[in-house]
Amino acid sequence: MSSHRIFTAICLLLLLACSCKKEENKTDFCPTPYNLVIPRYFPTQLNIPSDNPLTEEGVALGKALFYDSSIRGYIGDNPDSMFCCATCHVPSAGFDLGAGNPHLRNGKPVGVNGTSPAHNAMPLVNLVFNNEGYLWNGTTKSIEEIVGAAIQDPNELAATPEKVVAVISSQAAYRAMFKAAFGTEEVTMNRIEMAVAQYLRTLISANSKFDKYLRGEEQLTAQELRGYVLFSTEEGADCFHCHGGAGTPLFTTHLFYNNALDAHPEAAGDRFSVTGDAADHGAYRAPTLRNIEVTAPYMHDGRFGTLDEVLQFYNSGLQNSPYVHPYMHKINDGGACLTPSQLADLKAFLLTLTDEQITVNN
Ligand code: HEC
Ligand code: HEC
Incomplete structure (x- = not known):
């Protein structure tokens, strides 16, 4: 990243944030980009x-809401009174x-x-780089929309907009934060969605051992390097087409694939349910492998509790069906057929993707 690009990005944000509209009761409102x-x-x-440009005030508000059960319209002292997005x-x-x-x-x-x-x-890191669609099946490209849906989903926060707005606007500290972020104290679902989405866009994970290796700050061990080669080659474990690598350091393409989990993969909620394209039966978004050490359980249905189970699946558990993505080159062998020591190498590489900075410091 050249400093020129950073500069351009900052200018763009400034420009967006400072297009201050002079609305009624809202003069000279200009939050900090x-x-x-x-x-x-x-x-x-x-x-x-x-x-919805990022502002310091909007991000601070979104962060407060993300960790607070006020976002489900609740303040209380029962054991679940802390239940919030971060749960x-x-x-x-x-x-x-x-x-x-x-x-x-x-698994859920x-x-x-x-x-x-x-x-x-799903993990909420590096969302700002995803232009292909969020959720396992890519239903939406809008984080704002997901925030509103999570608040109201009976299987998640199960709140009503009325309750949420009432509980949040009853708190003076929040009213002040809404004013700082949006120009007036008014609490609306729309503003809640905008603020939380802003916060989520700031969650960038880029400080794993592998990142330090790319930046020339740290060396990988011989075993980790062997795993990296396996990950990134077709004759090896052949993971990189869907999960990226050095050239795609997000460790996902953000695209949707059937990775041969099931012989009969037709299921509600898969990518097919969004596109109607038969090739998308059993296809889901390839998740990022960043922080994979700590993001268990794995897969869209959480069927694997450990990374070892996932690796066993890719090594010898592939299930053929008419929908398996062509990038699953090892399908006819049932998997990558690595030796136990090669599997250990691959795992060692995957463990270099853990970013302690994002996991402790947000
Ligand atoms: C009960 C658990 C639960 C709670 C609470 C919860 N989520 Fe989620 N979140 C999920 C599940 C499950 C998914 C994946 C849903 C799917 O794709 O079908 C998800 C996916 C997401 C995604 C999409 C990530 C991506 O890369 O596509 C975002 C963004 C998100 N949640 C934000 C939030 C926010 C903000 C809150 C609080 C308002 C919240 N979630 C509360 C379970 C939860
Ligand atoms: C054809 C594309 C493709 C290839 C090749 C591929 N994957 Fe995946 N991977 C996916 C998809 C898609 C998912 C999610 C599938 C689901 O949940 O149904 C996934 C899920 C995973 C998960 C679980 C992630 C999570 O957060 O739940 C891990 C770990 C993983 N893959 C590792 C690997 C490794 C290691 C390799 C190489 C041996 C590999 N993958 C090869 C597409 C692929």
């Missing part, structure tokens, strides 16, 4: 809608569910009502 630093090697095409998107689990999560049941999170969403949760 948030300086989103794009790490070296990362793509520069950001998914930031022009009507299912835990920072120490790369903003995913995480293996030890008390709200994990049968359990919402505030005790029922589970149709799918496993």
Whole structure:
């Protein structure tokens, strides 16, 4: 990333943030543009809608809401009074569910009502670089929309907009934050969605051991390097077409594939349910492999509890069907057929993708 590009990005944000409209009771409102630093090697095409530029005030508000049960219209002292977005998107689990999560049941999170969403949760890092669609099946390209849906989903926060707006606007501290972020104290669902989406766009994970290796700051061990080669070659484990690598450091293409999990993969909620294209039966978005060490359980239905189970699947458990993506080159062998020591190498490489900075520092 050249300083020129950073400069251009900052200017753009400034321009967007300071197009201050002089509305009634809202003069000279100009919040501080948030300086989103794009790490070296990362793509520069950001998914930031022009009507919701990042501001310091908006991000601070969104962060407060993300960790607060006020976002489901609740203040109380029962055991679940802390239930909020971060219950299912835990920072120490790369903003995913995480293996030890008390709200994990049968591979899926359990919402505030005790029922589970149709799918496993997803990690909320590097969302700002995704221009292909969010959620497992890519239903939407709008984080704002997902925030509103998560608040109201009976299997997640199960709130009503009326309750949420009432509880948040009853708190003076929040009213002040809304004023700082949006110019007036008014609390609306739209503003809540905008603020939380802003915060989520700032969650950039780019400081794993592998990133330090790319930046020349740290060396990988011989085993990790062997794993990296396996990951990135067709004759090896052949993971890179869908999960990226050095040239695609997000460790996902953000695209949708059937990765041979099931012989009969037709299921509600897959990519086919969005596109209607028969080739998309059983296809889901390839998740990022960043922080994969801590984001268990794995796959759209959370069927694998450990990384070892995932690796066994790719090594010898592939299930053929008419919908398997052509990038699954090992399908006719049932998997990558690596030796135990090669599998250990591949795993060692995957463990270099853990970014302690994002997991402890947000
Ligand atoms: C009960 C657990 C639960 C709670 C609480 C929850 N989520 Fe989620 N989240 C999920 C699940 C499950 C998915 C994947 C849904 C799917 O694709 O079917 C998800 C996906 C997402 C995604 C999409 C990520 C991507 O890369 O596509 C975003 C953004 C998100 N959640 C934000 C939030 C926000 C903001 C809140 C609080 C308002 C929240 N979630 C609360 C379980 C939860
Ligand atoms: C054809 C594209 C493709 C290839 C090749 C591929 N994957 Fe995946 N991978 C996916 C998709 C799609 C998913 C999600 C599937 C689902 O949930 O139904 C996934 C899921 C995963 C997950 C679970 C992620 C999570 O957060 O749940 C891991 C770990 C993973 N892959 C590792 C690998 C490794 C290691 C390789 C190489 C041996 C590999 N993948 C090869 C497409 C691919």
